[in-house]
Amino acid sequence: MRAKRYALPIIVLMLIFAVGILAGCGSQPAKQSTPEPAVKDLILATTTSTQDSGLLDVLKPMFEQKTGYNLKIISVGSGAAMEMGKKGEADVLLVHSPAAEKALVDEGVGINYQLVMHNDFIVVGPANDPAAIKGSASVDSFKKIADKKATFVSRGDNSGTHTKELSIWKAASITPEGSWYLVSGTGMGATLNIANEKQAYTLADRATYLAQKANFKLEILSEGDKNLLNIYHVMQVNPEKFTKVNKDGAKAFVDFIVSPDTQKAIGEFGKDKYGQPLFTPDAGKKEADLGK
Template sequence: MKKWISCLFSIVLLLSVSLGASATENIIRLATTTSTYNSGLLDKLLPVFEQKFGVKVHVIAVGTGKALRMGRDGDVDLVMTHAPAAEKAFIDQGHGIEAKSVMYNDFVVVGPASDPAKIKGSMDVEQALRAIAASKSQFISRGDDSGTHKKELALWKAADAAPTFDGYKQIGQGMGKVLQVSDELQGYTMTDRGTWLAYQARLNLELMVAGDKRLFNPYQVMLVNPERYKGLNTEGARSLAQWLVSAQGQKMVNDFRINGEVLFHGSAQQIVTAQ
């Protein structure tokens, strides 16, 4: 009897381990940016991938800084972010492998119709930031160590205009919320074009600055290094990364539109460098 019970227990244990492993293999944990998530792009892409491969992708939408920290801690299987310098450090330090360029868009500066800094139509983002600071206008910053926040701080530094004026506010929120707060306070902000297009119809803000090459915004995907952590679904993560840069994935990126406007451009054949 004891032998039979012991045998039964072993079978149950083996089944539990097997089912647990199977469940893990069918779930891919992706940390990505709020700008990617807010655009609605993943709602179009991931169901197609999930159906094709019979898996489920759990998306954790956070700022780039937090997404990379989750990768460093082994809490996700892969990350898709938009901060080339931080991504290079992530790879160089051995946290990530197999970086692939996926797509790009650009950042834009938006603001109230009254335009107190008189920057509407400018294609020089540094000059525009200096004008915002000089006029002490409201400027709402994400302040969350996201890719957008990193880029914004780099641009303030390049413009030699420290964001210490009275109207500058860091709120520690995602891009969608920052756009809403900017609208409420009638302030300026910098946003990726994808989130701007997704939210534009709900806001009274207007496009102020666009087209400056310094506003280029590339996205890439990286696997978390499986040599650093056990239990990662590396094969699932690899299949997702490869699908994103496949002909089908890139076509879906290029075809994604809101109100006829293109949000992202596939860049699988391009090399992303730190700027």
Template sequence: MRRLCVTTAVMAVLLSLTACGGSGQAAGPSAEKSLILATTTSTQDSGLLDELLPAFTADTGWHVKPVAVGSGQAIELGRRGEADVLLVHSPRAEEEFVAEGTAGERRLVMHNDFVLVGPADDPAGIRGVPAADAMGRIAAARAGFVSRGDESGTHAREKQLWEANGIVPSGQWYRSTGQGMGATLRVASETSAYTLTDRATYLSQKGNLALEVLNEGDTALLNIYHVIEMTKRAGDRVRPDGAKAFADWITGPRAQKMIGEFGADEPLFVPDAGKDESALGN
């Protein structure tokens, strides 16, 4: 039922976009320069898209219709030719997708990190231990854990951490929301449970949460974002010119500067365009 609800929500967004333009593009004078960006809820919930997209439009004339879903769903929209460009953070799934041959160039954009958050009294005792060990302690204590459960990049990383312990989480202590990061954080806060979150979304909402960062800094928690251009091989509706314009811009100097400066109290993302990805986190 959860999968059906998520799929229905995504389709509702896409149908509304199609209704505006007949082929997934906006109607009227801007239709010639309108593109669909499939991205993650973390870029929306953190407020980053609100900063970047108006600047992109001002610089290029391209208007963007963002569809914020989990990385897995964003990749699926690209696979079906229902998005022009992707901004996602699930490297393993991205590499598999690009290998299929319908996507174009995949470029490094930025990173931040995942953190494990939970109640201040930390009933599972996860402070100061490796991230995989922390997950093992949560499971052993049957402490409450709230998962996004939506095949997002965050959910994918969570599953990798469980797998490192040989754990298949189940039972009343483990809850799946099937929702984005902001909603999942709120559920974890309301139930005094642990969850895995990207740091940016947590910091943007921590004033309303009864959760603390309890586990951080492990290389297993590195959170890397890439932009992926789609091609006509994915479908006739794809705008590769718009995809390239967005990818060029977000990896260019103005966007990279904006990314590095985003965040009121501390930067929420680190700009990485042009860097050696293998050196990140070192």
């Protein structure tokens, strides 16, 4: 009889406990989800180095998962990317040609212009180094290449890399021309492949070179000049000039790429595979302080 006497109170207590748990669960606030963007498609025009290095393969899914946007990447070189911006054919730009970028901002095409990261340019060439440039500064290296008429492959595409190359020729007081000077008209990865086939010299960004090093036999022969600094900025295309621009998505991308989590990911990209990061994160820094 004692078992029957205590059975009912135990069942009641168990029910009360269960109801309490459910009530407690019900009182917890629902998890906040990211609201769906009104316009989901977002066009990023960028240089080939951000794509060829593999960095955007990491950042794209991070951005899409965080914001709900569909990021369409058009990798065409900085010059062509900025031309897209001038025509309102892109929403946001990630480029590395500072002088041209600042002109774009001055024209009112680019807004929310922010420093993102940097790496550096390098002069690469065949191991036998026919122009004997190894260890020389970039300007001296270009002079030796021209004097020897050793084959040099230029991107020739108005990219940030091409612009930097032209500035080095100018500093060397040389107008490159002749059969030794080849123009690829292509991105960085393809230009490196052509230089490899021709056993020629070229100017490359370090990130693309390291990411694709296994595909060719070219060595770093000149590096470390301060004028070889390779600086990347991001900017929105001005929605007041182009009403079809996805201004909310563009701002979301700028906010994302300069955010602490993304900057950390940029700073760690490449460490596991190459033993060094391919880019140095710079959000919040002053451009004048880079490379010091």
